[in-house]
Amino acid sequence: MARPREFDEQTVLEAAVRCFWHRGYDSTSVRDLVESTGITAASLYNAFGDKRALYRRALDHYIESSIADRIERCETLAPRAAIAAFFEEIVARSLGDHEHKGCMLVNAALEVAPHDPGFRKLVADMLVHIEDFFLDRVRAGQADGTITRAQPAEMLARHLLGVLMGVRVLARVRPERALLEGVVAPALALLAVTGGQGEDAAARPQ
Amino acid sequence: MARPREFDEQTVLEAAVRCFWHRGYDSTSVRDLVESTGITAASLYNAFGDKRALYRRALDHYIESSIADRIERCETLAPRAAIAAFFEEIVARSLGDHEHKGCMLVNAALEVAPHDPGFRKLVADMLVHIEDFFLDRVRAGQADGTITRAQPAEMLARHLLGVLMGVRVLARVRPERALLEGVVAPALALLAVTGGQGEDAAARPQ
């Protein structure tokens, strides 16, 4: 009934992610996007609306392919292992990120979320989702005795979320292994069952 | 010998800080700066060079008046109190920041530092300075027995720096007291001397 697209939407989206991830929303021009996606501005506007809508699609794509995927891979592991694996992957990725792109979600949290309610909700919801992953694993660990009950699961989960954000920020400016691992290690140690005060109450499950 | 300035450089700098802090570097136009500082573009270029140089001056001013000042106020307190007071102030400020401006240094860490070696060094050095403040207080606490020796001071300091960055990011998207305090509380609890394993070696100083 009509002429079919010559470009693959998925491929274009991935190129857009690369652009926005690397330079952020404002510093990425439509010209950059045209060059990097290989399609013309007209096709781009026709297919995605405007620059902001394309950014939204790119961010969604990043979240799905990067974050949601990582959570899915970790959430089936044993509690402590899940959390440790999650952070190990983050540190490894951060150290391998020689362009200092960081995490596109964290970048969005600082660049677009504070001034745009739509994006703010998107980012906030995703942060809740990550927090829920931590919460689920902490609760499971507290239930099976592998994670301390000296502090409420909710608090530990929030702490882990905060540490995650911290690693993502620091990695963009000081991508040093000792620093990033130093940030994470105490958080993991904190989860350990010490046998000291506060653990007694946790001796009997539930 | 010449006509004196009609504007006060300090006042202009403070207005520039407000602009850049609120909207970041890219989203702040020279017209915004002209409007907000009250001086003309010519005066602005004459006095500060170009937009980037003005941003640099504004960031320096922010660092000096906001961060360095806070560290100065806290570093004379007792070890645990210093760290607790530091975070209390951060959380209070974050919750009172209804424009979601966050911390200008953290914003710079994500917007300009990754692509500009000059700014990257400035931000990195400042992060080291904050880390050193934590390190100094942790060491003092370990020396007088008020902070755990279960983990090396360097690691605890790095962890605290990471948590600080995390709070600053989260506050811009989810400025909820429970969340921010939940991020911080376990970090403070971590510093406590538990009397459990690892503390024995710390019984005798040095």
Place this chain on the structure above:
DNA sequence: TGCATTCTAGAATAAACGTACTAAAACTCA
């Protein structure tokens, strides 16, 4: 084979951008 539709390419648009220029005004020192 044609008609309707939707694609592509590239030029064109208007607004906003950082910056530079011109001229007048205001000050200090001789």
Place this chain on the structure above:
DNA sequence: TGAGTTTTAGTACGTTTATTCTAGAATGCA
């Protein structure tokens, strides 16, 4: 007071921005 200097105010400059328009090419269905 006048020479010299630097600040002002306002405008103008050349880019770059996001977006749209005008063609023409390519397809599916009748």
